[in-house]
Amino acid sequence: xxxxxxxxxxxxxxxxxxxxxxxxxxxxxxxxxxxxxxxxxxxxxxxxxxxxxxxxxxxxxxxxxxxxxxxxxxxxxxxxxxxxxxxxxxxxxxxxxxxxxxxxxxxxxxxxxxxxxxxxxxxxxxxxxxxxxxxxxxxxxxxxxxxxxxxxxxxxxxxxxxxxxxxxxxxxxxxxxxxxxxxxxxxxxxxxxxxxxxxxxxxxxxxxxxxxxxxxxxxxxxxxxxxxxxxxxxxxxxxxxxxxxxxxxxxxxxxxxxxxxxxxxxxxxxxxxxxxxxxxxxxxxxxxxxxxxxxxxxxxxxxxxxxxxxx
Numbered sequence: 671x672x673x674x675x676x677x678x679x680x681x682x683x684x685x686x687x688x689x690x691x692x693x694x695x696x697x698x699x700x701x702x703x704x705x706x707x708x709x710x711x712x713x714x715x716x717x718x719x720x721x722x723x724x725x726x727x728x729x730x731x732x733x734x735x736x737x738x739x740x741x742x743x744x745x746x747x748x749x750x751x752x753x754x755x756x757x758x759x760x761x762x763x764x765x766x767x768x769x770x771x772x773x774x775x776x777x778x779x780x781x782x783x784x785x786x787x788x789x790x791x792x793x794x795x796x797x798x799x800x801x802x803x804x805x806x807x808x809x810x811x812x813x814x815x816x817x818x819x820x821x822x823x824x825x826x827x828x829x830x831x832x833x834x835x836x837x838x839x840x841x842x843x844x845x846x847x848x849x850x851x852x853x854x855x856x857x858x859x860x861x862x863x864x865x866x867x868x869x870x871x872x873x874x875x876x877x878x879x880x881x882x883x884x885x886x887x888x889x890x891x892x893x894x895x896x897x898x899x900x901x902x903x904x905x906x907x908x909x910x911x912x913x914x915x916x917x918x919x920x921x922x923x924x925x926x927x928x929x930x931x932x933x934x935x936x937x938x939x940x941x942x943x944x945x946x947x948x949x950x951x952x953x954x955x956x957x958x959x960x961x962x963x964x965x966x967x968x969x970x971x972x973x974x975x976x977x978x979x980x981x
Contacts, residue, residue, distance in 0.1 A: 671722040672698060672730045672757075675785040676706055679739055680770060682713040682750050683779035689713055690741040690750065694782070697736040698723045708742055713780070727788055731757040739773060739782060751778030757786070764788045842940050843906030847974040849876065849939075851901070853884055855894045856917060857949070860963035862927045867891060868919035870929065872966070875914040876901050886920060891964075905972060909936040915966060917952055930954045930963045939972045 674696055682690045692715040693708040704723070709715035723730060734754040741748045751773025759766060765788075770781040853872060861868050867889040874882045882901070887893030901908060912933040918926035930952025938945045949965040 671724050671789050672727075672760075673720055673722050673787040673789055674704070674735075675787065676717045676719045676721075677783040677785070678714070678716045678718075679773075679780055679782050680714055681780040682715070682739065682741075684713075684741050684750065685748060685777070686743070690715070691743060692750070693740055693742060695738045695740060696721070698733075699725065699730050700733045722789075727760065731760055735786070737782065737784075739780070749775065751775050751780060751782075753782060755786070760786070760788045840906075843904070843909070845905045845972075845974045846903070847905065847972060849901045849903070849905070849908050850971040850973070851876075851882065851899045852969045852971070853895045853897045853899075854967040854969070855892070855896075856952070856964055856966040857892045858964040859891045859893075859917065859929050859952075861891065862919055862929070866921070868929060869921040871918050871920050871926065873916045873918060874899070875916075877903070877908045877911055889921075905939060909939060912936075913970070915950075915952075915968070917964075917966060928954050930966075932966070936970060939970070943973070944969060944971045 676694055676696075679692060679694075682692060684690050689711040690713055691708050691710045692712065694706040694717070696704045696706075704721045706717050706719050706721075709717065734756045736752065736754055738752045739750045741750050752775050753771060753773060755766070755768075757766070766786040768785070769783050771783070772778075773780050773782060851874060853874075856870065856872075859868065859870065868891070870887045870890065870893040872884040872895070874884075876882075882899045884895050884897055887895060912935050914931065914933050916931040917929040919929050920926040931954065932950055932952055934947060934950070936945065946969045948967050950967070951962045952964050952966055953960045954963050955961075
């Protein structure tokens with residue numbers, strides 16, 4: 671089956687200027703179609719829906735996959751933007767991962783994020799990901815109900831970890847499962863402009879690739895998010911580099927200005943299912959030296975879910 675895992679859209683804009691009642695139409699092989707649920711009154715819709723198209727691989731990749739992001743109001747349905755995605759690469763790699771791909775078409779606005787997975791008969795998504803030698807370090811699944819906002823942060827690659835693993839740790843590192851990030855709050859942030867109150871967003875990089883941006887907490891030096899996000903992958907891949915947390919002020923637009931950052935080592939997850947980080951100091955450069963500018967609190971939980979990844 672060809673599995674489409676529809677994640678989210680960001681930065682949508684409607685022709686009437688209001689929030690979209692957004693859904694996505696998907697066409698495979700020029701004829702097989704599926705429509706997602708409608709997310710009402712949001713230009714940052716989150717679906718986290720999966721749908722399987724049955725068929726032979728050679729059949730489903732004959733034509734590009736067509737995805738249309740549409741706005742449905744009381745009287746009409748209008749196309750916001752679309753994507754045409756060639757699927758030929760599935761013959762070599764069973765996963766196509768698209769993060770914030772810009773929508774195309776006249777007057778198109780926004781981006782779309784999704785994953786496309788080819789699952790052979792009598793197999794599962796978990797088995798495909800586990801057996802794929804070129805599987806990306808992570809496969810993101812948004813769980814925050816408040817909605818996230820896209821962010822261009824320019825995060826540098828976090829520091830790799832090179833110390834050898836014990837036999838038991840090495841076995842655990844091969845587990846496939848879910849890494850849940852629970853972002854709680856930040857406090858005592860220091861604004862770039864004295865006396866200003868920033869619009870605060872957090873960018874999180876797990877493993878080797880950026881996987882998540884939080885919602886914006888507006889006009890505050892003590893933001894509270896209480897958001898959760900899940901990254902699916904192999905534990906060893908997800909902790910191969912330090913996790914990088916970057917706090918950014920977006921009050922002046924994108925890409926924003928750094929309020930502080932930190933890197934944390936997650937190798938404790940090789941022996942524990944949960945790691946709590948309470949009031950971790952955020953640092954940024956000031957007058958050529960790194961200084962503390964507030965703190966951030968979050969926790970990270972690992973759950974092996976090899977047989978629960980597919981729907």
